[in-house]
Amino acid sequence: MENITENARSQMRKGVLEYCILCLLAKEDAYASSLIARLKEVNMIVVEGTLYPLLIRQKNQGLLTYRWEESTQGPPRKYYSITDKGREQLAQMDEAWNDIITTIEKIKS
Amino acid sequence: MENITENARSQMRKGVLEYCILCLLAKEDAYASSLIARLKEVNMIVVEGTLYPLLIRQKNQGLLTYRWEESTQGPPRKYYSITDKGREQLAQMDEAWNDIITTIEKIKS
DNA sequence: TTTGGTACTTTGTGATACAAGGTATTAAAA
DNA sequence: TTTTAATACCTTGTATCACAAAGTACCAAA
Numbered sequence: 001m002e003n004i005t006e007n008a009r010s011q012m013r014k015g016v017l018e019y020c021i022l023c024l025l026a027k028e029d030a031y032a033s034s035l036i037a038r039l040k041e042v043n044m045i046v047v048e049g050t051l052y053p054l055l056i057r058q059k060n061q062g063l064l065t066y067r068w069e070e071s072t073q074g075p076p077r078k079y080y081s082i083t084d085k086g087r088e089q090l091a092q093m094d095e096a097w098n099d100i101i102t103t104i105e106k107i108k109s
Numbered sequence: 110m111e112n113i114t115e116n117a118r119s120q121m122r123k124g125v126l127e128y129c130i131l132c133l134l135a136k137e138d139a140y141a142s143s144l145i146a147r148l149k150e151v152n153m154i155v156v157e158g159t160l161y162p163l164l165i166r167q168k169n170q171g172l173l174t175y176r177w178e179e180s181t182q183g184p185p186r187k188y189y190s191i192t193d194k195g196r197e198q199l200a201q202m203d204e205a206w207n208d209i210i211t212t213i214e215k216i217k218s
Numbered sequence: 219t220t221t222g223g224t225a226c227t228t229t230g231t232g233a234t235a236c237a238a239g240g241t242a243t244t245a246a247a248a
Numbered sequence: 249t250t251t252t253a254a255t256a257c258c259t260t261g262t263a264t265c266a267c268a269a270a271g272t273a274c275c276a277a278a
Contacts, residue, residue: 005201011124011265012202012209014234015117023216033256042212050235052258057234074255075243092114096121099152101210104125106151107132120233123265142225159266161227166265183224184274 013044018054019097020044022082022090025064031077055080063089122153127163128206129153131191131199134173140186164189172198 024030024038032051039046058064063086068076082090133144141160148155167173172195177185191199 005198005205007264008124008127008198008202009205009208010235011127012205014123014265015120016209016213017235018117018120020213020216023213031256038216042215043208044212044216047236048257049237049239049259053234056258071244071255073244075257077256089114089117093117093121096114096118097213099118100121100125103151103153104129104132104206107129116233119266123234126266140225156267157226158228158268158270162265165227180224180275182275184226186225 016097017044017046017050018058019090019093021051021054021058022063022086022093025080025082026087026090029079029081031069031079033077058086061089062086122155125206126153126155126159127167128199128202130160130163130167131172131195131202134189134191135196135199138188138190140178140188142186167195170198171195 020039021035024035030038032048032055036046036048036051055064055066059066059080063083064080065083066078066080069079071077129148130144133139133147139147141157141164145155145157145160164173164175168175168189172192173189174192175187175189178188180186
């Protein structure tokens with residue numbers, strides 16, 4: 001019941017966020033905090049409480065795996081890697097994303 | 110727990126759908142069934158149970174108004190129009206949408 | 219008066235972003 | 249030794265939303 005625009009932005013992020021994670025992990029392994037930092041850089045604001053359950057979901061779906069790695073500064077980090085199944089899913093999401101962009105273009109034309 | 114891609118597509122539509130409705134109504138007034146037909150044309154599959162509550166929400170937010178119009182075939186139709194406030198919201202959603210596209214492009218590059 | 223088409227509405231469910239809080243590890247400061 | 253600060257991971261409760269599946273109402277033709 002507050003800023004409806006902010007809510008709209010939040011809703012638009014829904015689903016796209018999952019796509020972003022797969023995109024990022026397709027390029028290199030990463031741990032949660034570094035993913036958050038990367039997403040902040042590109043103005044995709046995400047909080048921990050959103051990202052951690054998302055990573056767990058994707059891992060449970062077999063899209064990701066992880067390994068623990070020591071850090072020189074602070075506690076160990078959980079590095080996530082994309083799996084073959086994750087890359088397949090990413091390819092399908094690429095298609096879905098392009099479809100949506102096309103749809104919006106059609107609607108606006 | 111079935112087709113995760115279909116679920117992902119559905120999640121991607123979330124929020125974007127609200128945007129689509131404003132885009133369509135910015136061009137011309139329409140009633141629910143015609144909006145559904147239009148969205149099906151552009152492969153944005155939407156069912157009644159999704160669209161009707163959405164229209165009611167947007168009307169309650171002051172983004173839309175409606176009027177009843179007789180039909181030559183069948184029951185009267187509820188024609189929706191976008192309001193000034195709706196056009197403001199649409200402008201902000203244009204911006205949000207372009208931001209997200211830019212974000213994905215950055216992430217994929 | 220029944221049937222079929224059109225149109226609008228409601229209810230229940232599952233999925234998900236977010237806010238707010240918590241736990242655990244490490245190293246440096248008090 | 250104890251405290252503090254930084255880093256990193258995790259959980260719980262809430263609100264929102266798309267969807268499936270139902271229902272209600274109007275109208276015209278058979």
